[in-house]
Amino acid sequence: MKTFIAALLLALVGSPLGFAQIKESNSNGKKDVVRCQQWEVVDLVYKLGRDVFDPFEVKAYAVVEDSADTQRIPLFYNGDDEWVFRYSSATVGEKRFAIESELEDLNGKKGRILVSENQKDDRHGGIVLSEEHPDRLFYxxxxxxxxxxxxCDWLFALDYGNGNIKKTEHLLSLLNQYGFNQIVMNVYSYDVSWPKDPRLAENPHHEFGGREDIFPFLGSNSDSDYSxxxxxxFRHFDKVISEMHENEIVSHLMIYVWNKLVAWPEMESEADNRYYDYVIKRYQAFxxxxxxxxKEALHRTRATKEYISERIERTRRVDSYDRLVSxxxxxxxxxxxxxxxxxxxxxWKHTLYQHMLEAKxxxxxxxxxxxxxxxxxxSPYVVFPGAYANAEACLRRNYMCLFAGGYTTYYWQGASWNALIYNPYEQPDDFIKPKFEYFTHMRKLFDTVGFENCEPYPRGNSSGYNLTNKEDGIIMLYVPKENHYASPKVQISRDFNYENATQQWFNTLTGExxxxxxYVYKDLGFWDWRPWRYEADAIFIVRGLEAK
Incomplete structure (x- = not known):
């Protein structure tokens, strides 16, 4: 079922409050009822038909109640005399809402929302914590x-001003196809401060830094008007976040970025608070x-720890859905x-695994x-080479994070910053293509081993990296391609019965x-132990172990 933002126009001029459908809402003609599915996003749009002084400062809330809970959701101003009540629900059933506002035209307006069970197979809801597995993330x-x-920091800019988001749709569909389920992104960035590859100037359709036509405030980044x-x-940004929701890709939304030459208003100024609160109000229902x-929150050019703490507290105060914050x-x-x-x-350190382990x-x-x-x-452009640019080396560092029990992020220089190639596999043959398939293979592996139950086991690392799922009787040993021999036999002999265990290998480059x-217990196996030696990093997997 297609994700949509259903907009219901509430006509308030010369007639009683009523719902008039302008997009699909499954309301079956009932003017006082909105129908939606679990985790589907719905917009109820109130159009006043008159100007309001300082509309972004207007206080308006929808108080939503059911038999178990009450939620107080802020409305946001959408221009053109419109206020929007944006809603989604994790629970099914009938919800009743009433608007509380200092605007008489809005105050006291009521309605019902009937939420049915989710029918989208790959939709599982928002990201939450778990008491049972506090070190893991769950839907x-x-x-x-x-x-x-x-x-993909500049995703907001990819289709800006085009009237459609065809390029964004292509990129998101591609990422979904290859197994990525989150995009680390900025609400807004202006440009990079480091040198740019001269080849970008020859391909301006891949350059998104320095655009003066994109700015979340009035004016432009170079001529700012914070009034x-x-x-x-934000209307364009709605389309981006909504399409991400359709593809079941989480937006890890960085509300600020200090080192991308953005002309932000002064910290804690009226303009700063207006912007921050507005982002939370507008996107919390997703x-x-x-x-x-x-991004780079305590970068030396801006911010203090007190300011960041205040922003976190502000987020939790404005966000009625309690989305995760970091x-x-x-x-x-x-x-x-x-x-x-x-x-x-x-x-970035060479000893990444150890530092991840220390944090865990x-x-x-x-x-x-x-x-x-x-x-x-x-990528085809040297955008920001960092410490490692070789695809296999970058992949290994992602596995280091996972085998230390953490989560990880993939960067491709052709999409992470101001250079943004939305269709890399449609580029000429001599363009350097990203190795997205490596991460498809990664997802395929970890979908079979119960990562939520896995813990790093450094004592069992041998000369690789050990990740053990004791609950399901699985041991994985990550072995670099240069490695001749590593073994979990000491751990197995001490902790498990292995009579019914099996073994196999996984190729991190091909997914084979x-x-x-x-499973064969060997004292030594230097001469016949592993496949793909010198060709690919591999993972030795033992399944069917029984705890002693």
């Missing part, structure tokens, strides 16, 4: 969320939202773990998410599994 329906992210917000910017206050700064998360829902890391040991009851590990896979055969 609202209890399914584990294997957080596999893709950085109001640019509603057209189940595919995770909040992040800022901050793209490990130092802040480490010093303020009680303020965030999961730990965000940025670590320090915060055993919180998910660990490495947003930047210094692996920025090469070897035949699953009975």
């Amino acid at each position: 609202e329906d209890g399914t584990h969320y294997f957080n596999l992210a893709f950085e 109001s917000l640019n509603v057209e910017f 189940p595919n939202i995770v909040w992040d206050v800022s 901050v793209h700064d490990y130092g802040f998360c480490r010093n303020h773990p009680d303020e965030v829902d999961f730990i965000s890391m940025q670590n 040991n320090e915060f055993p009851k919180m998910p660990i998410f490495n947003i930047e590990h210094g692996g920025y896979e090469e 599994f070897t035949e699953e055969v009975p």
Whole structure:
């Protein structure tokens, strides 16, 4: 079933309040009832037909009640004398709502919303925490969320001004097809401060930095007017977030970014607060939202820890859906773990696995998410080479994060920053294509091993990386392609009965599994132990183990 934002125009001029359908709403002609599915996003649009002074500062809330809960959801101003009540529900049943507002035209308006059970097979709700598995992320329906992210900071700009989002649709469909389920992105970025590849100037259709026609405030980044917000910017952004929701891709939404030359208003100014609150009001109803206050949150050019703390508190006050909140700064998360829902890391060091492991040991009851590990896979343009650009090396660093018990993010230089190639596989043969398929294989593997039950087991690393699922009797041992021999035999002999166990290998580059055969306990196996030696990193998998 197609995701939609159903808009119901509430005519308030010269007639009693009534619902008039302008997009599909499944209302069956009942003017006082809105029908939607679980986790579907619906807009109820109230058009007043008159100007309102300082409309972004108007206080308006929809108080939604059912037999179990009450929710107070802020409306947002959408330009053209429109206020929008945007809604989604994780629970089924009848909801009744009433508008509370200082505007007499809105105050006291009522309605009903009938929420039916979700019918979209791949939709599982918002991202939440679990008491049973506090170091893992889950969907609202209890399914584990294997957080596999893709950085695309300039996604907001891809189709801006086109009248459609065809390029965005293509890119999102591609990412969905290859197994990515999150995009780390900015609400807005202006440009990069580092040198640009001269080849970008020869292909301006791939350059999205420095555009003066895109700005969330009035004016432009170079000639800013903070007196109001640019509603057209957010109307376009609605389409992007909605299409992500259709593709079941989470928006890890960084509300600020300090090092991309944005002319932000002064911290905690009226304009700053207006912008921040508006983003929270407008996008909180989307189940595919995770909040992040800022990319490089404590970057030296802006912000303080007190300011970031205030923004987090502000987020929780405005967001009636309690979406997860983090901050793209490990130092802040480490010093303020009680303020965030999961730990965000940025670590480029060669010893990445060890640092991820240290973070997991320090915060055993919180998910660990490495947003930047210094692996920025090469593209036709050298956009930001970081510490690693080779595709296999970047893939290995993603596996390091996973085998340390954390989640990870993939960067391709052709889409992560100001250079944005939305259709990489339609480019000329001599263009360097991204290795998205590596991550399809990764998803295929981890969909079979119960990652929510997996824990790193450093004592069993041997000369690889050990990840063990004791509950389901699975041991995985990640072995670099240069490695001749690593073995989980000591761990197996100590902790498990292995009479009924099986073994097989997984090729991280091709996704190939070897035949699953009975597990063979060997003292030594240097000469015949592993396939694809020198060709590909591989993972040795033992299944069917029984705990002693």
